[in-house]
Amino acid sequence: MTADREPIDPALDAMLRENPAETPPAHVDAAILAAAHRAVASAPRAYSRRHWRVWLPLGAAATVAAVVIGLHPLERQAPQSLPASDVPVTAAAVQSGATPDRSNAATTPVNPQPAAAANAQSHAAMSPARPASAPVRAAPRRDEAAAESAAPPARLEAPANARDAPGAASAQRASEAGVTSKQASREVRVGDAIERIRALRRDGREVEAAAALVQLRETVSDADARLPPDLRDWASAVRR
Amino acid sequence: MSETADDDADETLMLAYAAGDASAFDRLYARHKGALYRYVLRHCANAAVADELFQDVWMNVIRVRASYLPAARFGSWLFTLAHNRIVDHWRASGQVKMVPLDDDDETVAPSALVSPSRDEPDARASASETSARLRAALAGLPPLQRDAFLLHQESGLSLAEIGHLTGVGVETVKSRVRYAVTRLRAALPGLGEHA
Numbered sequence: 001m002t003a004d005r006e007p008i009d010p011a012l013d014a015m016l017r018e019n020p021a022e023t024p025p026a027h028v029d030a031a032i033l034a035a036a037h038r039a040v041a042s043a044p045r046a047y048s049r050r051h052w053r054v055w056l057p058l059g060a061a062a063t064v065a066a067v068v069i070g071l072h073p074l075e076r077q078a079p080q081s082l083p084a085s086d087v088p089v090t091a092a093a094v095q096s097g098a099t100p101d102r103s104n105a106a107t108t109p110v111n112p113q114p115a116a117a118a119n120a121q122s123h124a125a126m127s128p129a130r131p132a133s134a135p136v137r138a139a140p141r142r143d144e145a146a147a148e149s150a151a152p153p154a155r156l157e158a159p160a161n162a163r164d165a166p167g168a169a170s171a172q173r174a175s176e177a178g179v180t181s182k183q184a185s186r187e188v189r190v191g192d193a194i195e196r197i198r199a200l201r202r203d204g205r206e207v208e209a210a211a212a213l214v215q216l217r218e219t220v221s222d223a224d225a226r227l228p229p230d231l232r233d234w235a236s237a238v239r240r
Numbered sequence: 241m242s243e244t245a246d247d248d249a250d251e252t253l254m255l256a257y258a259a260g261d262a263s264a265f266d267r268l269y270a271r272h273k274g275a276l277y278r279y280v281l282r283h284c285a286n287a288a289v290a291d292e293l294f295q296d297v298w299m300n301v302i303r304v305r306a307s308y309l310p311a312a313r314f315g316s317w318l319f320t321l322a323h324n325r326i327v328d329h330w331r332a333s334g335q336v337k338m339v340p341l342d343d344d345d346e347t348v349a350p351s352a353l354v355s356p357s358r359d360e361p362d363a364r365a366s367a368s369e370t371s372a373r374l375r376a377a378l379a380g381l382p383p384l385q386r387d388a389f390l391l392h393q394e395s396g397l398s399l400a401e402i403g404h405l406t407g408v409g410v411e412t413v414k415s416r417v418r419y420a421v422t423r424l425r426a427a428l429p430g431l432g433e434h435a
Contacts, residue, residue, distance in 0.1 A: 036266075039305070
């Protein structure tokens, strides 16, 4: 025991220690324990909530990255020259043995399915067709175009002579818009959280309001600075 | 599901309870109920009021479990909740006029704060005369001195932690505790027989 915790008066300390029956009554014990058990039995597990807090931002970041990566190929799809092997061929071209002609690419049917059958027959030895759900690549090869039936038509058109400048610009605008809309949606979420806190306090649900503030602080580094004046004083007293 | 051992720290148990482990709360409660109850009871000198305040403190623990962060010791946090609840009780009952922190000021009549338990049925039925004498003596202390003394006696907190909890410096806490002991010794004749 440190000096800080030594009994100041041993006699008084002994009297206090020997005092019997200063324990809570059984009915108080029972009420408290029952309430404690009810509280966790009815609440969603904090385990999942905590993991939700961890994984949601990661998931959002992964989604944004996937969108950016997915849009990026559209910028580079300026079809200055596509290798002949990348130009989808028609069934007729396969049967006739004709060399794929870039000039025909513009008229190549968008629907890859007829070509799929031909490609599957003539290129069976090549790398296996990928499932329809495979991620789309920038320059789908003949053997893959068959499998990527779910790919957007614009990707398979790949017109040889058409410059995809408008497409690249629109892709870039879409990317920028995505970032801007992401920021806007984030601001909306912060605003919603603040309103929720205000509503909880209005209803006298102080504890839930404090928990919501703590959660907002974990999401936004300057949460307290974003609060309206009527909540700042209260927020300063909320444990971080 | 219980993954905590009996010797787990209080903070670990509280976090486990916040995560949904009710048995962690059971262990936590068993560890601290005695000291906390004595602290509250010796402030109130009325068992019925003490039961209510005691229950309020634990209900508060249950309510804010989700926002609990082990920034300080659990005991310090628990007794902070109890201290605040008692202060709220004093304010609500109108028994205390808030005075400056230099509490040696005797303007607050101790007898007005907590009525001695002499007329309480609990006191008459009390199993121990010593207990009744002690509670009466504690009731005669100024509230801040009594609070400092009881926190030192029951909470297991250091003087610095008590100072932080009550918003005063360590020297003030020491002074309050010493003054309380002096007055208790004066109010409890024959105290030396218990040494």
